[in-house]
Amino acid sequence: MTAQLYLDGVTRSFDGFKAINNLALSVDKGELRAVIGPNGAGKTTMMDIITGKTRPDGGEVLWNMDTDLTRLDEARVARLGIGRKFQKPTVFETHTVEDNIRLSLKAPRGVFASLFHRSTKAEETRVTELMDQIRLTHLRFEDAANLSHGQKQWLEIGMLLAQEPQLLLVDEPAAGMTDAETMETAELLKSIAGERTVIVVEHDMDFVRALDCRVTVLHQGSVLAEGSLDYVSGRDDVIEVYLGR
Amino acid sequence: MKASMTRLIDLRLGLFLAALFAVTVLAPLATTLSSSSPFNLPSYLIPLMGKYLCYALLAVALDLCWGYAGILSLGHGAFFALGGYAMGMHLMREIGARGVYANPELPDFMVFLSYDHLPWFWWGFGNFGFAAVMALAVPGLLAFVFGWFAFRSRVSGVYLSIITQALTFALLLAFFRNEMGFGGNNGLTDFRDVLGFSLSAPSTRIALFVLTAICLAACILIARAITISKAGKVLVAVRDAESRTRFLGYRVESYSVFVFTISAMMAGLAGALYVPQVGIINPSEFAPANSIEIVVWVALGGRGTLVGAAIGALVVVALKSWLTATFPDLWLFALGGLFILVTLALPNGLLGLLDRFRRAKPAPKEVPA
Numbered sequence: 001m002t003a004q005l006y007l008d009g010v011t012r013s014f015d016g017f018k019a020i021n022n023l024a025l026s027v028d029k030g031e032l033r034a035v036i037g038p039n040g041a042g043k044t045t046m047m048d049i050i051t052g053k054t055r056p057d058g059g060e061v062l063w064n065m066d067t068d069l070t071r072l073d074e075a076r077v078a079r080l081g082i083g084r085k086f087q088k089p090t091v092f093e094t095h096t097v098e099d100n101i102r103l104s105l106k107a108p109r110g111v112f113a114s115l116f117h118r119s120t121k122a123e124e125t126r127v128t129e130l131m132d133q134i135r136l137t138h139l140r141f142e143d144a145a146n147l148s149h150g151q152k153q154w155l156e157i158g159m160l161l162a163q164e165p166q167l168l169l170v171d172e173p174a175a176g177m178t179d180a181e182t183m184e185t186a187e188l189l190k191s192i193a194g195e196r197t198v199i200v201v202e203h204d205m206d207f208v209r210a211l212d213c214r215v216t217v218l219h220q221g222s223v224l225a226e227g228s229l230d231y232v233s234g235r236d237d238v239i240e241v242y243l244g245r
Numbered sequence: 246m247k248a249s250m251t252r253l254i255d256l257r258l259g260l261f262l263a264a265l266f267a268v269t270v271l272a273p274l275a276t277t278l279s280s281s282s283p284f285n286l287p288s289y290l291i292p293l294m295g296k297y298l299c300y301a302l303l304a305v306a307l308d309l310c311w312g313y314a315g316i317l318s319l320g321h322g323a324f325f326a327l328g329g330y331a332m333g334m335h336l337m338r339e340i341g342a343r344g345v346y347a348n349p350e351l352p353d354f355m356v357f358l359s360y361d362h363l364p365w366f367w368w369g370f371g372n373f374g375f376a377a378v379m380a381l382a383v384p385g386l387l388a389f390v391f392g393w394f395a396f397r398s399r400v401s402g403v404y405l406s407i408i409t410q411a412l413t414f415a416l417l418l419a420f421f422r423n424e425m426g427f428g429g430n431n432g433l434t435d436f437r438d439v440l441g442f443s444l445s446a447p448s449t450r451i452a453l454f455v456l457t458a459i460c461l462a463a464c465i466l467i468a469r470a471i472t473i474s475k476a477g478k479v480l481v482a483v484r485d486a487e488s489r490t491r492f493l494g495y496r497v498e499s500y501s502v503f504v505f506t507i508s509a510m511m512a513g514l515a516g517a518l519y520v521p522q523v524g525i526i527n528p529s530e531f532a533p534a535n536s537i538e539i540v541v542w543v544a545l546g547g548r549g550t551l552v553g554a555a556i557g558a559l560v561v562v563a564l565k566s567w568l569t570a571t572f573p574d575l576w577l578f579a580l581g582g583l584f585i586l587v588t589l590a591l592p593n594g595l596l597g598l599l600d601r602f603r604r605a606k607p608a609p610k611e612v613p614a
């Protein structure tokens with residue numbers, strides 16, 4: 001199977017500090033991958049580089065082995081089918097829950113396409129389905145600002161799904177969630193993987209365990225270890241930089 | 246399903262349009278009554294009311310880009326003035342040989358400044374249609390180019406506000422110069438007629454007033470149509486969470502440039518309607534304080550409401566007319582005080598206050614003591 005996302009030799013420094021240092025990562029289509037690492041390991045910068053927010057100083061970032069992501073801006077990358085969930089839940093607070101989903105639905109993104117857009121039956125059905133999937137149907141007409149933290153996290157995941165991305169980059173989805181919500185979120189992400197590729201950045205070890213997938217440990221901007229959670233958490237160097245604290 | 250549909254004309258807009266229609270019909274009628282009638286309206290008030298409606302249109306234009314897309318322009322007076330100059334140039338050309346110097350080709354100020362031919366940028370302004378197109382195209386083009394550079398470089402927030410302020414200040418200085426060819430300090434004035442109708446005739450004044458009301462209604466409907474479309478929702482999304490919008494695949498700068506340009510064209514239209522009713526356009530219209538005043542109108546009326554912006558403009562301008570006539574020294578204090586009052590007590594403006602009362606009513610606990 002060929003890699004859907006392939007990074008090699010990626011480097012990026014900020015004011016002399018190497019946030020990403022010769023990073024190599026390969027994620028297969030349909031895979032669920034967890035990325036862990038201490039603060040400052042470069043997890044968010046890695047996401048920024050993949051999604052076109054930050055340009056690397058050097059190295060390759062390839063999509064389906066043929067598209068160079070380093071040349072594209074955020075909007076282009078998103079339109080290729082890469083969706084991103086932020087660490088802090090970021091939704092459109094003054095829009096209703098359903099409008100948040102509607103704006104995210106896969107559709108032409110140009111100004112004039114949006115200006116003359118008419119909602120279709122298929123779109124409405126999709127909105128209803130997604131509302132069910134993220135369990136916010138009862139809050140459909142509520143402003144997103146009135147949602148709880150966990151509900152916003154779910155809404156943002158729903159917005160991601162509405163984009164119908166091939167790859168989801170999910171930054172700390174369990175932050176601020178209750179234990180029950182955390183486990184539900186893990187189940188949701190596992191159910192999405194397979195059909196779509198999912199990369200989860202996470203701190204919460206219980207959550208990572210629940211994901212039950214291959215784990216990449218980042219440290220000082222490069223990969224320290226990769227393998228099952230049991231394998232990486234058994235390694236001395238990983239324990240030293242991260243787990244042992 | 247039905248609840249998700251937003252109507253083009255909701256109750257608020259409907260009431261506003263009805264009131265506008267009533268004033269537009271009744272005010273000209275009232276000028277025809279005998280002067281002893283209590284309902285008589287002196288005809289000199291018609292252009293004054295027309296001027297107010299121009300300001301309301303200008304406020305709607307700013308609200309479209311500030312209230313919805315979050316682009317706080319402190320230079321919208323520049324687009325208004327450019328539209329005004331475009332119309333003023335036509336009115337100057339229409340004076341023809343009736344000027345003081347009786348030169349059929351050159352406006353008076355050019356003769357005075359010893360021009361021997363019409364500068365190229367005055368070509369075509371003898372034609373009303375051309376001038377009308379320019380009144381929209383010049384502000385629109387400036388906003389497009391300015392916005393393209395600013396938004397593509399991701400200049401936003403306070404920085405954008407400051408450079409829009411700098412833009413209008415730069416134009417103020419430029420238009421003050423005689424060499425610019427727009428009449429310098431004195432601007433353009435002494436207009437006689439438009440399309441052959443005397444500007445001082447009551448019927449022309451009424452026609453201009455009615456035309457302004459129609460343009461205000463049309464623009465507020467266009468703005469409303471934009472804001473309830475999916476594109477309008479994207480604009481609000483940009484305002485609330487710009488990066489989220491980008492990562493959904495929307496190119497934020499395209500949306501910002503679009504709304505900024507439309508808004509500037511509406512401001513230009515307001516300026517073009519303003520000049521024949523006021524009879525003069527000069528560089529003071531570019532003054533930074535003018536642009537800030539527009540922001541006060543919109544903030545007072547209620548950002549992101551369109552109708553509120555128009556009402557805010559009417560209230561503040563009426564207050565200004567009254568205060569500058571009765572207590573001339575107080576006006577600037579009143580303006581500053583209004584700004585503080587709105588910021589502290591009325592974050593959603595007058596319309597927000599109305600909404601609060603309306604929502605408070607059914608809940609018995611919230612009845613004020």
